[in-house]
Amino acid sequence: MQINEHYADLEQSYLFSTIARKVNEYAAAHPEADIIRLGIGDVTRPLVPAVIDALHAAVTDQSRQETFHGYGDEQGYGFLRDALAGYYQEHGVTLDTTEIFVSDGAKSDVGNILDIFGTDNTVLIPDPVYPVYVDTNVMAGRKVLFLDANEQNGFLPLPDPSVHADIIYLCSPNNPTGAAYDHAGLQAWVDYANAEHAVILFDAAYECFVEDETLPRSIFQIEGAKTCAIEFCSFSKMAGFTGTRCGWTVVPKALLDGKLNQMWLRRQTTKFNGVPYIVQKGAAACFTAQGMQQIRETLGYYKRNAKVLADTLDALGIWYTGGKNSPYLWLKCPNGMDSWTFFDYLLENAHVVGTPGAGFGRNGDGFFRLTAFGDAARTQEAAERLKKLLA
Ligand code: PLP
Numbered sequence: 001m002q003i004n005e006h007y008a009d010l011e012q013s014y015l016f017s018t019i020a021r022k023v024n025e026y027a028a029a030h031p032e033a034d035i036i037r038l039g040i041g042d043v044t045r046p047l048v049p050a051v052i053d054a055l056h057a058a059v060t061d062q063s064r065q066e067t068f069h070g071y072g073d074e075q076g077y078g079f080l081r082d083a084l085a086g087y088y089q090e091h092g093v094t095l096d097t098t099e100i101f102v103s104d105g106a107k108s109d110v111g112n113i114l115d116i117f118g119t120d121n122t123v124l125i126p127d128p129v130y131p132v133y134v135d136t137n138v139m140a141g142r143k144v145l146f147l148d149a150n151e152q153n154g155f156l157p158l159p160d161p162s163v164h165a166d167i168i169y170l171c172s173p174n175n176p177t178g179a180a181y182d183h184a185g186l187q188a189w190v191d192y193a194n195a196e197h198a199v200i201l202f203d204a205a206y207e208c209f210v211e212d213e214t215l216p217r218s219i220f221q222i223e224g225a226k227t228c229a230i231e232f233c234s235f236s237k238m239a240g241f242t243g244t245r246c247g248w249t250v251v252p253k254a255l256l257d258g259k260l261n262q263m264w265l266r267r268q269t270t271k272f273n274g275v276p277y278i279v280q281k282g283a284a285a286c287f288t289a290q291g292m293q294q295i296r297e298t299l300g301y302y303k304r305n306a307k308v309l310a311d312t313l314d315a316l317g318i319w320y321t322g323g324k325n326s327p328y329l330w331l332k333c334p335n336g337m338d339s340w341t342f343f344d345y346l347l348e349n350a351h352v353v354g355t356p357g358a359g360f361g362r363n364g365d366g367f368f369r370l371t372a373f374g375d376a377a378r379t380q381e382a383a384e385r386l387k388k389l390l391a
Pocket of ligand 1: 041104105106107108130171174175203205233234235236241242246247
């Protein structure tokens with residue numbers, strides 16, 4: 001028996017464990033400190049009533065002989081794929097339902113999609129980045145090139161025609177930077193990918209936070225994207241499904257003359273047995289008029305938090321990306337502090353916890369991530385403390 005030696009090449013991530021240790025140590029030494037956590041990327045608001053009602057109704061379906069559902073289609077039930085196609089149509093994107101694959105979340109699909117690509121591909125990944133893209137490639141022994149995202153390019157790097165890549169990861173609006181590409185930026189990537197016969201793996205997990213109507217919410221709003229892109233999306237941030245689990249992936253049939261769509265279908269039907277009927281019913285309820293309105297209210301709650309934090313950084317004159325069209329704010333640490341020094345400074349002097357940018361890649365050092373997923377009153381309180389400390 002041989003093990004996959006590439007696992008030894010994975011870099012150990014101490015980011016969240018180090019944060020937890022530092023916060024616990026500080027809290028133990030200062031039990032009176034009222035610590036506010038603005039570091040977590042998980043949602044905090046409950047599922048909306050329309051989703052809960054649909055989940056309850058689906059549970060009842062499972063209790064009756066005539067409405068019981070066993071194994072479903074591995075690609076997802078027709079009712080959910082139709083609803084998703086309708087959602088894309090609202091943004092001017094026409095998809096065939098056979099191009100949409102329902103899954104248990106974007107993370108699984110972003111990792112699993114590599115099954116259909118050879119290991120000799122050159123992979124291009126922006127830095128800083130959502131760590132899953134890098135680690136899944138390292139596990140498979142692929143060569144990874146990093147692309148510098150930084151203050152100069154507003155954390156929205158564009159392609160370099162002198163560098164060849166086969167697989168390109170883009171995430172917009174981005175985790176951790178909150179930066180979102182405009183049409184021209186994504187068009188440059190689509191043109192590059194088509195010219196290089198490359199594929200863009202586009203992570204749209206935060207598309208629901210885009211408010212600016214001039215910004216794309218799907219890569220398929222870009223001319224030529226259907227011949228070079230696969231899109232991953234999720235109900236996690238859109239509707240609070242982080243613990244309920246549902247997402248989807250779009251593999252257009254125009255990509256390699258349908259070959260990748262066929263291969264992904266084959267991959268999913270072989271290794272995946274579908275998302276629970278009950279969960280898919282809950283997910284579909286997001287697209288009813290009532291569900292959509294309730295989801296927008298929850299998103300509005302987080303967006304108001306983001307605005308409170310953005311206004312605070314504006315008032316302090318601190319450079320940042322995100323905050324608009326994203327639940328994340330990615331700020332430049334004041335006074336040239338590195339990420340971890342600023343983390344300690346904020347914890348000790350404002351009792352506010354964020355995420356050091358250095359944990360997301362080399363280019364993240366000197367930057368810091370705050371999230372809008374917290375409680376509104378606590379976020380407001382954190383903003384006041386930041387104002388006092390950093391003025
Ligand atoms: N993609 C990005 C960029 C994320 O930040 C996350 C979660 O934080 C995911 C994907 C995972 O989403 P899901 O919960 O659908 O697996």
